[in-house]
Amino acid sequence: MRWLLWLYPRAWRRRYGREMLALLEETGATWRVVLDCIWSAVEAHFDRELVPQADEPVVPAVAAATAIPAEPEARPVVAPRRPFWSLRPDGLETAIDQILSAAAAEGAFDNLRGAGQPLDLAENPFEGELATAFRMLRAAGETLPWIALGREIDAEEAQLAADLERATERLRELASIDPAACGAERARARRRYLERAAAIDRKLAEYGALIPHRQFDRGRLLPHVAAARFDATCPPPP
Amino acid sequence: MSLGLPEPSFLVLVSLADGPKHGYAVMTDVERVCGVRMGPGTLYGAIARLDNLGLIEPLPSEDRRRPYRLTQAGAAALRAELATLERLASTGLRRLATS
Numbered sequence: 619m620r621w622l623l624w625l626y627p628r629a630w631r632r633r634y635g636r637e638m639l640a641l642l643e644e645t646g647a648t649w650r651v652v653l654d655c656i657w658s659a660v661e662a663h664f665d666r667e668l669v670p671q672a673d674e675p676v677v678p679a680v681a682a683a684t685a686i687p688a689e690p691e692a693r694p695v696v697a698p699r700r701p702f703w704s705l706r707p708d709g710l711e712t713a714i715d716q717i718l719s720a721a722a723a724e725g726a727f728d729n730l731r732g733a734g735q736p737l738d739l740a741e742n743p744f745e746g747e748l749a750t751a752f753r754m755l756r757a758a759g760e761t762l763p764w765i766a767l768g769r770e771i772d773a774e775e776a777q778l779a780a781d782l783e784r785a786t787e788r789l790r791e792l793a794s795i796d797p798a799a800c801g802a803e804r805a806r807a808r809r810r811y812l813e814r815a816a817a818i819d820r821k822l823a824e825y826g827a828l829i830p831h832r833q834f835d836r837g838r839l840l841p842h843v844a845a846a847r848f849d850a851t852c853p854p855p856p
Numbered sequence: 857m858s859l860g861l862p863e864p865s866f867l868v869l870v871s872l873a874d875g876p877k878h879g880y881a882v883m884t885d886v887e888r889v890c891g892v893r894m895g896p897g898t899l900y901g902a903i904a905r906l907d908n909l910g911l912i913e914p915l916p917s918e919d920r921r922r923p924y925r926l927t928q929a930g931a932a933a934l935r936a937e938l939a940t941l942e943r944l945a946s947t948g949l950r951r952l953a954t955s
Contacts, residue, residue, distance in 0.1 A: 640920040641879040654895025668904045842929040
């Protein structure tokens, strides 16, 4: 039954493999179980919410004694997952990189037609039968709604991060001038940050409903994640 | 549901609401309460999703089996989902009764 686990991504196996094998041994293998695992393994390859973010340590035994933790867990903010087309064993990527580097060093890419010239980005060789539709969209300065919404979210996330940096800097200055006012000012900044993060999260939910395929999904900005981000960048005064 | 969680994830949250459980205990609990037998792949898909969203967290392993429990965020999310469902159910039943 262990072979079923090899269908899952490596990071997933490392995190859940042992316990899932124990469960498979308890349930036994039927055709239904095998099909269920195959489907779930395919999902684990494509759904970013299913791939473990890191090898997170489990809650220590002392903390485990309480039923529910008193404080929300401050999860580390992780880099976005690699796109699905680069989900290959690292060894293979390295080998391809080596082949390309060796070929470039031997001059295999020298004297190619158009070398050194800028690419004509107006030409899209993959448009096919949709060329006319794409031309009309370009002429009108438009793009698909989910792409436009994605750009809007990018801009708002960047603005939110920049504003957080500025607010942190301002609070640092205030701490040296008037430490007593710092707590209230930070609470105001945190509230504003969380309100804007919630607005972005609503757009992320809308974006998730518009995308044509899960591979474009960007996940959500849930309140506890936004709060952890704020607290990590702008920790409360000692 | 407000979080847009798929049904298996919701069932796992409900199962963990009365305390930590490992995978097999969640599976039998869900079967007892809802009559739905989740496959191991579906169950661990839901566990991985909730774990990554910070709605549940693992506890130290008992042998190879690892128990999970709700985080504070998970309890809040479940409470919100259940309140929505409760409103929906009572509205639906009231409308059926008057039609």
